[in-house]
Amino acid sequence: MNREVLSPYQFTMLTAITISGTAIINLPQILAILTGQDLWIPLAIGIALGVIYACFVSSLAGEAVETGMTSYLIDAVGRFFGYLVLLVVAAWLMFIWVKSFRQVSNMILTALMPETPDWALLALGTVTTLSVAWYGIEGVARTTEIVFPTVLISLIIILVISVPDLDPTNILPLFQTELTNIFRGSFAVMTFFTESLVVFALSGSIRSPRTIRRSVTAAVLIAGLIIMSSSVITLFLFGAEDLGTRSYPLLSLVRYVRIVDFIDRVDPLIISIWLAGVIVKASVLLLSLVVIVEQVFGIQRRGIVMIGLSLIQAILSFTLIQTNVAIDKLAMGVLPTFAVPVVYSVTVLVWAIRRLRRGRKT
Amino acid sequence: MKGLCALKLRLGKAAPTEPKILHDLSNTKGTPVSSDLKRNQALLSSKMHDSSDIVKREFILGGTCSTKCLLIFIGGLVDETRVDMTLRDLVSDSESLGAKPDWNTRLQNISSISVSKIEYIEQAIAELLSGTTLLFVDGQSKAFGINARHWEKRGLEAPSTEPSIAGPMIGFIEDLQTNTAMIRRRIKSPTLAFDKFVIGRLSRTDVVMAYLDGYADNQLVEEMAARLDRIAIDDVEGTGVIAELIQDAPYSIFPTVKTTERIDRAVSSLVQGKIVILIDGSPFAIVMPARFFESLAAAEDYYERYWFATVARILRYFSMLVALGLPGLYVATTTFHQEMLPTPLAVAIASEREAAPFPAAAELLVLAVMFEILREAGVRLPRQVGAAVSIVGALILGETAIRANLVTSPTVIVTAFVAISVFIFPQYAVGQSLTLARLGLLILSASFGLVGLISGFLALIAHLVSLRSLGVPYLSPVAPAVPSEYKDTLVRSPWWKMTTTPQTMHRKHPQREEAAKVPRPPKDLTGDNENE
Numbered sequence: 001m002n003r004e005v006l007s008p009y010q011f012t013m014l015t016a017i018t019i020s021g022t023a024i025i026n027l028p029q030i031l032a033i034l035t036g037q038d039l040w041i042p043l044a045i046g047i048a049l050g051v052i053y054a055c056f057v058s059s060l061a062g063e064a065v066e067t068g069m070t071s072y073l074i075d076a077v078g079r080f081f082g083y084l085v086l087l088v089v090a091a092w093l094m095f096i097w098v099k100s101f102r103q104v105s106n107m108i109l110t111a112l113m114p115e116t117p118d119w120a121l122l123a124l125g126t127v128t129t130l131s132v133a134w135y136g137i138e139g140v141a142r143t144t145e146i147v148f149p150t151v152l153i154s155l156i157i158i159l160v161i162s163v164p165d166l167d168p169t170n171i172l173p174l175f176q177t178e179l180t181n182i183f184r185g186s187f188a189v190m191t192f193f194t195e196s197l198v199v200f201a202l203s204g205s206i207r208s209p210r211t212i213r214r215s216v217t218a219a220v221l222i223a224g225l226i227i228m229s230s231s232v233i234t235l236f237l238f239g240a241e242d243l244g245t246r247s248y249p250l251l252s253l254v255r256y257v258r259i260v261d262f263i264d265r266v267d268p269l270i271i272s273i274w275l276a277g278v279i280v281k282a283s284v285l286l287l288s289l290v291v292i293v294e295q296v297f298g299i300q301r302r303g304i305v306m307i308g309l310s311l312i313q314a315i316l317s318f319t320l321i322q323t324n325v326a327i328d329k330l331a332m333g334v335l336p337t338f339a340v341p342v343v344y345s346v347t348v349l350v351w352a353i354r355r356l357r358r359g360r361k362t
Numbered sequence: 363m364k365g366l367c368a369l370k371l372r373l374g375k376a377a378p379t380e381p382k383i384l385h386d387l388s389n390t391k392g393t394p395v396s397s398d399l400k401r402n403q404a405l406l407s408s409k410m411h412d413s414s415d416i417v418k419r420e421f422i423l424g425g426t427c428s429t430k431c432l433l434i435f436i437g438g439l440v441d442e443t444r445v446d447m448t449l450r451d452l453v454s455d456s457e458s459l460g461a462k463p464d465w466n467t468r469l470q471n472i473s474s475i476s477v478s479k480i481e482y483i484e485q486a487i488a489e490l491l492s493g494t495t496l497l498f499v500d501g502q503s504k505a506f507g508i509n510a511r512h513w514e515k516r517g518l519e520a521p522s523t524e525p526s527i528a529g530p531m532i533g534f535i536e537d538l539q540t541n542t543a544m545i546r547r548r549i550k551s552p553t554l555a556f557d558k559f560v561i562g563r564l565s566r567t568d569v570v571m572a573y574l575d576g577y578a579d580n581q582l583v584e585e586m587a588a589r590l591d592r593i594a595i596d597d598v599e600g601t602g603v604i605a606e607l608i609q610d611a612p613y614s615i616f617p618t619v620k621t622t623e624r625i626d627r628a629v630s631s632l633v634q635g636k637i638v639i640l641i642d643g644s645p646f647a648i649v650m651p652a653r654f655f656e657s658l659a660a661a662e663d664y665y666e667r668y669w670f671a672t673v674a675r676i677l678r679y680f681s682m683l684v685a686l687g688l689p690g691l692y693v694a695t696t697t698f699h700q701e702m703l704p705t706p707l708a709v710a711i712a713s714e715r716e717a718a719p720f721p722a723a724a725e726l727l728v729l730a731v732m733f734e735i736l737r738e739a740g741v742r743l744p745r746q747v748g749a750a751v752s753i754v755g756a757l758i759l760g761e762t763a764i765r766a767n768l769v770t771s772p773t774v775i776v777t778a779f780v781a782i783s784v785f786i787f788p789q790y791a792v793g794q795s796l797t798l799a800r801l802g803l804l805i806l807s808a809s810f811g812l813v814g815l816i817s818g819f820l821a822l823i824a825h826l827v828s829l830r831s832l833g834v835p836y837l838s839p840v841a842p843a844v845p846s847e848y849k850d851t852l853v854r855s856p857w858w859k860m861t862t863t864p865q866t867m868h869r870k871h872p873q874r875e876e877a878a879k880v881p882r883p884p885k886d887l888t889g890d891n892e893n894e
Contacts, residue, residue: 009843113698113811124810124817131821135828142827142841147820268699272816279820 006202008211010141013148014284015196015219019050020226021281022100023192024155024250024274025107028231032243034185037170038177039231039240045182046189047224050196051217053344056351057196058216061203063354065212068204070295076354083296085346089197090292092343094313095335096195097285101125101317104278107248112268119318125279126314130306133283133290137205140283151277154270155226159233161257166236184337191336192227194343195281196220201288286310393483399430399500405483406434416490423453430500439493441512444475448508480505491566515540521623524788528665533623538568538642541625545572545638548629553577559590567598568642572628578635579867582832586637586650601646604639608650610830615798617791618831620652627661635867637832651834651867654826655851657789658682663854671854679852681783685796686822688783689730690807690815692776693723698811714770723808725769729777730801732759838866 006014031039064072069089074082105121113121132143199216206212234249237256246252254267290305299305320327393409396402410416419433435445480486480496486505490496493511518540521533534541542556557571571590573583589608598604605619606612622628623646628638631649639648658678663671695702696711703711718725736755743751763769780800784793799822806814829836839847847864849855858880 007842108813113813116810121810121813124806124814128817128821132824135824139824139828142835142837143820143824145841145843146823146827262704263702264704265701268694268702268812272812275813276816276820279817 005207006137006141006205007207008215010145011199011206011212011215012219012222013144014141015199015216016222016226017144017148017151017277018198018281018284019192019195019220019223021277022103023223023227024230025103026248027188027192027227028234028243028249029246030188031185031231032235032240032249034181034188035177036240036244037172037235038175038182039185039235040171040228041175041177042182042185042189043224043228043231045186046193047220047228049186049190049344050193050220050224053190053193053347054196054199054216054220055213056347057199058213060347060351060354061199061206061216062209062212064200064203065206065209068295069201069292073350076350076357085350086292086296088343088346089201090289092194092339093197093201093285093289093292094309094316095339097282097289097313098316098320099336100278100282100285101313102320104275105317107251108271108275111248111251112271122314122317125282126310126317128279129282129286130310132279133286133306134303137202137284137287140280140287143283144280147276147280151274152226154273155230157259158254158257158270159229161259162233162237162253165256166233167239168236170236170239171232187337187340189227190340190344192223193220194340194347195285197343197347198284198288200347201291202284204291286313391482391484395481395483395486395498395503395505397501397503399432399498402483402498402505403432406487409483410487419449421449421453432498433495434490434498435495435510436490436493439513440495440510444510444512445495445508448475448510476509478507478509480507488566492568518544523790524622524624524627524661526624526661526665529624529661530626532625534625534628534640534645534647536643536645538570538640541640541647542570542572544625545629545632545640548625549574549632554632557587559587561590561593561595561604562598563594563596565597569598569604570640572632572638572640574632574635577633578637582635582637582651585832586639590639598641598643601641601644601648604641605648608639608648610832614825614829616654616795616826616829616836617657617789618650618652618829618836620649620657620789621646621791622649623647624661630664634863651831652836653831653834653838653866654792654829654836655840657787657792659850659854660788668854668856675852675854678786681786682796685780685783685787685793686800687803687815687819688780689726689776689800690803690818691812692772693726693804694807694811694815696722696772697808711770711772714772717767718770719767720769721808722770722773723804725773726777726804727801729769729773730780730797730804733777733781734797834866839864 028039031042035042060072067075070082070086073085076082077085101122105118105125108121109116109118132140196216196219199212203212230250230253234246234253235243237253238246238249243249251267251271254270255265258264259266286306286309289309290302293299293305293309294302393405396405415437417435417437421431421433423429423431433445433449435442478489478494480489481504486496486507489507493513495508495510497506497508499506515537516535518532518535520531524533532544534544546554551574553574553576555573555575557573559569559571561567561569569590571583571586586608590604593604593607595603595607601621605617605621609618611618620631622631628647628649632638637650639650641648658675660674660678663675666674696715700708700712715722720728732755736751739751760774764771764774784797787793787796803815803818803822806818808814810817823837823841827835827837827841835842838844839851844865846862847866850860850864
């Protein structure tokens with residue numbers, strides 16, 4: 001089999017776009033509701049925890065380069081727990097994929113194209129994701145090399161243009177939030193950093209195992225910087241109270257700024273460019289799931305697995321959009337809050353058990 | 363007694379089956395040339411059709427040997443004057459041949475033309491068909507191939523599909539030997555290699571793989587040779603046939619091979635470590651590996667000043683985006699995202715569209731199809747009639763369609779701008795590919811606005827990055843990123859900055875020029891000395 005390999009540069013960008021792809025959409029609003037003007041505190045904690053988590057993940061990925069994720073887990077924690085962990089990882093990745101599509105679809109439907117049927121938008125997203133992922137992880141990584149800088153440049157332009165209108169006093173008064181809300185906010189931030197799990201799933205595609213930790217840490221820091229800057233700038237611009245009422249703060253920011261005098265609004269173009277980032281993220285998630293399914297079931301026909309997983313995702317996303325508010329709240333709010341500690345703990349546990357077992361063997 | 367036994371043995375053999383006309387000359391080892399001239403004649407007659415253009419001349423050489431000979435060649439493929447001279451020399455000098463003459467040495471001595479020995483009838487036929495003159499001598503179990511090939515060919519002309527203002531006004535022609543000679547004139551290096559292949563069961567077309575031995579990556583050379591060896595077709599109609607059979611992505615709309623009519627571009631590619639394929643009968647050379655961004659670099663870029671070349675290149679990138687996305691962007695903004703347009707423009711477009719019976723996307727599609735029909739007609743029709751087609755297309759169809767409110771003026775402007783942008787590409791095939799991709803993007807934009815357009819772009823990028831040309835990533839040096847190659851991709855750096863050849867080509871000796879050789883006037887001519 002021709003093994004696809006990624007350079008450290010490609011791997012960094014791939015991980016960074018996976019983490020930050022959807023985080024910038026509504027994380028500032030969630031944090032503003034929970035922590036008000038102190039949103040930078042859970043952000044800082046979340047990013048710090050994200051860096052630590054990335055160290056665990058990159059350590060596991062580095063060891064699983066030769067064997068692959070499934071064999072590594074079975075070897076580390078036994079067959080039963082190995083498959084259990086795989087199930088947790090696969091379910092989490094699928095959930096993130098569905099959640100991302102649901103968030104982006106909602107944003108486009110409410111803010112850009114209200115007359116478009118939701119199923120058509122989901123179908124477009126699913127087909128585009130499939131067409132990007134079809135060419136394998138190398139193809140996705142190369143696509144990221146074009147998409148990520150474009151997304152980043154557009155974001156930087158928007159953020160820089162908004163600087164004259166920023167009011168740094170919106171951050172005051174400091175440290176007014178309850179500790180519980182700070183922790184809840186940190187979990188919300190951590191949700192996105194647990195997405196670095198894709199590194200573990202795609203460990204077989206890494207050219208140089210030695211550079212994994214450096215690549216993943218750099219990716220987490222880049223993503224952290226993007227999330228932090230976009231959240232803090234929207235806070236400076238709108239203030240905590242106003243920010244909490246805006247479903248898509250960054251969209252509001254894009255609508256607020258004027259790039260050139262003769263063009264009234266650029267938000268459809270900018271949001272569409274950012275959508276490309278979300279599609280790339282979805283492609284990475286799809287390929288990670290494909291790798292897991294291939295390794296667990298020994299299926300060699302990648303195309304069929306991809307189409308099957310895409311169909312499951314499309315059905316789940318469509319169902320989630322159609323469901324009532326209570327289920328939506330459960331899926332989008334409560335579930336991630338509980339799932340993040342589980343995913344974090346499982347990763348750390350696997351890492352620790354592997355270390356203990358290796359120590360006993362030596 | 364011995365002779366009788368031999369006769370019996372010959373009679374005892376099963377009667378040979380009637381030889382059939384050869385259909386496949388790929389195996390040139392079969393029936394050995396007989397020492398009996400009549401048998402050779404019979405074999406030749408049976409294995410190839412007795413065509414009217416085959417000239418056969420029998421003669422007897424006098425002197426002590428008094429030998430029967432047969433000369434065969436194809437009229438129009440040989441220089442008959444040279445053959446006559448050779449023959450005359452042979453006949454006039456036949457008295458001195460002796461009883462057992464060494465024919466090969468003799469022929470070499472009397473003629474300046476190269477002579478080769480031929481051992482098999484099939485080989486003789488293959489040589490004859492490619493223009494060699496055959497000489498059969500009674501009593502000789504070998505034929506002699508006299509290379510007096512000559513046929514009509516056009517003179518060297520400026521390349522018609524890749525014109526240049528400042529570059530050399532010379533392009534390839536249909537004659538393979540002339541083409542290889544022109545390359546040899548430009549690269550006087552012993553590393554220049556021309557490996558010959560014969561492709562086509564019926565056409566037996568000569569195909570030459572040119573590369574710089576020791577510069578081109580061995581793996582690339584071997585891979586290309588293997589691909590050429592794999593080709594099994596009847597006829598090589600032209601460059602397109604070979605290009606289609608050796609490319610990496612046969613189903614893609616984008617060409618992963620580059621064709622050029624310019625000798626300087628072929629030479630430049632060879633120097634970069636690439637491989638050039640020349641085909642007998644075609645004035646186009648195939649260059650591989652071919653990368654997407656190279657197709658946006660024109661020959662002109664390297665003859666103009668680098669500032670102007672860089673601006674021209676940026677214009678081409680802009681044109682590429684226009685050719686791909688302008689119709690989609692127009693449809694998306696006028697149909698879904700009017701808020702993006704400046705208010706006066708939005709009002710102007712809306713007033714134009716008020717009386718239009720069709721949606722903008724349908725208008726653009728119809729106009730695009732009309733333009734393609736006009737373009738095809740313009741290519742096929744004689745030059746005089748072509749002008750009439752342009753008038754009909756531009757004035758009658760366009761003008762009347764606007765007046766009849768069938769299409770709106772902005773749509774015509776968009777279509778015209780896109781049409782002009784397509785022709786800015788130095789590689790015509792890339793323009794065709796972009797035309798097809800544009801239609802897909804237009805349909806997506808008409809359905810989903812900018813979201814559809816960006817999704818289409820993303821799928822297109824994913825497809826392009828997955829392509830390879832002879833194993834080299836098609837979208838390099840952008841994806842995968844190779845920053846050291848940007849100096850001749852996004853911009854055209856000055857020559858003294860381009861000190862190495864593209865890293866992606868894996869050229870064995872990447873150093874092209876010594877570093878830090880920035881041209882500057884000598885010190886004694888600068889103002890510094892005067893001040894001192």
